[in-house]
Amino acid sequence: MKNYDVVVIGSGPGGEGAAMTAAKNGLSVAIIDREDEIGGGCVHWGTIPSKVLRHGIQRYDEFRNSPLFQPAMKYLDIEYPDMLRAAQGVVTQQVKQRRAFYERNDVRIIDGHASFLDPNTVRVTNAAGNTEDVSAKHFIIAVGTNPWQPNDIDFDHPRVVDSNSVLLLDETPSSIIIYGAGVIGCEYASIFRHLGCKLDLVNTRDKLLSFLDDEIIDALSYHLRDQGTIIRHNETYDRVETHDDGVTLHLKSGKKLHSDYLLWAQGRTGNTDGLGLENVGCPANSRKQLDVNEHYQTCVDHIYAVGDVVGFPGLASASYDQGRFAASHILGIDDRRLVEHIPTGIYTSPEISSIGPTERELTEKQIPYEMGHALFRSLARAQIVKSPIGMLKILFHRETYQILGIHCFGYQASEIVHIGQAIMSQPNGANDIRYFTDTTFNYPTMAEAYRVAALNGINRVKAR
Template identity: 65%
Template sequence: MKKYDCIVIGSGPGGEGAAMQLSKNGKDIAVVEKYFDIGGGCTHWGTIPSKSLRHGVRTVLELRNNPLFANQIRNIDISYSRLLKSAESVINQQSSMRRSFYERNRVDVIGGYARFLDKNTIEVENSNGAREKYQSKTFVLATGSRPYHPNEVDFTNKRILDSDSILNMDYTPRSVTIYGAGVIGCEYASILKNLGIKINLINTREKLLSFLDDEIIDALSYHLRNQGVVIRHNELYEKIEVDDNGVVLWLQSGKKLKSDALLWANGRTGNSQNMGLEDIGIEVDHRGYVKVNNHYQTKEPNIYAVGDIVGFPSLASASYDQGRYAASKILKMADKRLLENIPTGIYTSPEISSLGKTERELTAEKVPYEVGQSLFRSLARAQITNHTVGMLKILFHRETLKILGIHCFGYQASEIIHIGQAVMSQKGKANTVKYFVDTTFNYPTMAEAYRVAALNGLNRLF
């Protein structure tokens, strides 16, 4: 039986972050991956394929809206399956690159499904049914999550999809009903609508993405509706009927919605089943998420869990850093800080990114704040690229001028946010809105929005 210093279960961002940190510090590491290739859900059926699909759709849309190319592309058939093909090369590149990381750092990759026999021993069953045992001083669980499947919904029917199976859809539907208006639901509503597909977006709550700033929520709702998405709030499903002509979603309010396909995007489940976790005293909740402390330790101190298997924030970027943090605790590195100020990135069209407090939170906390805004339509770079929809909003303390929150909606929002993130992470007077006024930005750029927003906010002070 082979023994290791640490065995990482799962090769997605969380597993990779832990494995690389441990290996580079001289530990003998193995990674167990049940899928046939490296990269986890992020690479194969999550972030990479869906964002590649979005990029393809956005490119087609921009060409159709550009008078220089509109006539040439108008009659070209751009099908859903054809756009999905464009993602394959990116997936292959990402997976190959990540495999090289493990090879270069001498990390053993074990193919198969892992199950704990005790807190220091796992048994791995490969695709041929062969089993082998491995021992380790420590473990990092990074097995990710999958779409939540209610028992009463028949996901074997090709008309009922989730965020994984929609990436295997081999036709372009005329209409899709999306049940669930979280991040995944909103992203796919935006992607599919820009392909010319009719979209019903069913939200089980009062507003879209309620964790965002209210002004950003309103902007997202407006632009989705402006694109033609029909949004229905505060709705719960009653039943689903499927026949050869389509799928009918019955809502508890009495509404009936018929479409060619139904995308179920209402929640996720942690991949913790059949791993023997409960047998060794590790707590798992009803959605399959593993319970951990602030250092990502389970009830067994030598077993850590990171990434989507622990739930919020369920971001690839955060998962990678969680893996590195857990590894630092295994290595007893005192200087590694717990994650804070994690930006959100939501890849609707236009995209959204935010960091820090919202106006709603600051008002509830009775913090004296001010707002600085920059509308993209006033930026030269936005006018040149014809991406004038959007805004940057900076929230800062009226007295100290400390930056409290940054919220961006529009072109390159997920890139723009990092400038503000860098300033927010500074200590003392460096973390104030004045930084953006005293700094020279390239012109024309989208980054110039920070200077415009800062001046706008400071002009509100009296």
């Protein structure tokens, strides 16, 4: 039986961050993954394929609406399976790249499903049924999550899909119901609506993505509706009726919705089934996730857990950092947790990104803030790329000028937010909105929005 310093279970962002940190600091490391290829859900079913889809559809939509390209567009017919093939090319490239990282750093990759036999040993069973026992001084569980599937819905029916199986569709639906209006539901609503699908987005709550700034929530709702999405708030399913040619969703309100497909996007659960947690005395919680302390340790000190399997925030970027921090704690070289404010990126169309508290949260805490706006339609760069929709909002303390939050909606929002993040993180009063008024930005760029928003906000304070 082979023994290692660290065994990582799961090769998504959290597992990768943990394995690479441990290996680069001289520990012997093995990483176990039950899938045929490494990369985890991020690479194969989540972040990468959905963003490739969104990028391709966005380019297609830009060409379709550009006077320059419209004459040629009548000869171009792009379907959903074409987009999926493009996504698969990126997935293959990502897998190859990550495998090279592990090989270069002497991290052994073990294919198969891992299950604890005791707190220091796992048994790995591969697809052929062969087993191998592996022991380690420390374990890091990074098995991720899967879409939650209620028992009363037939997910074996070809017309019912979740966020994994939607990537296997062999046609462009003419109509689709998306049940669940969280990040995944809203992103796929943008994707399918831009392919011309008739779309109902069913939300179990009273607004979309309630953790966002209210102004951005309103803007997202408006633009989804403007694109043709029917949004149905405060609705809960009663039952799902499947047919050979489609699906009928019965809602508790009495409504009946019919479409070609139903995409179930309502929650996720941890991939902890079969992990043998009962053999280490550390069970999963009600969502099949693992509870951890500030060092990402489970109730067994030498067994850590990182990534989506520990719950919030459930972001690939945060998962990678959690993996690094868990490995650092094992090494005794660092003792860190995630920063207080983590940027979010939501790849709807237009996209959304934010960092820090919203206006609602600042008001509840009675923090005297002011805001600065920059509307994208006034920026030369946005006019050049024909993307006038959107805005940048900077929230700052009206007395100290400290930047409190950045909220962005529109073209390149997920890139733009990092400029604000960098200044927000500066110590000793350097996180001042006046930095943007005293800095020269390239012209024309989207980054120039920071100067416009900063001037707008400071003028609001001085006007009073």
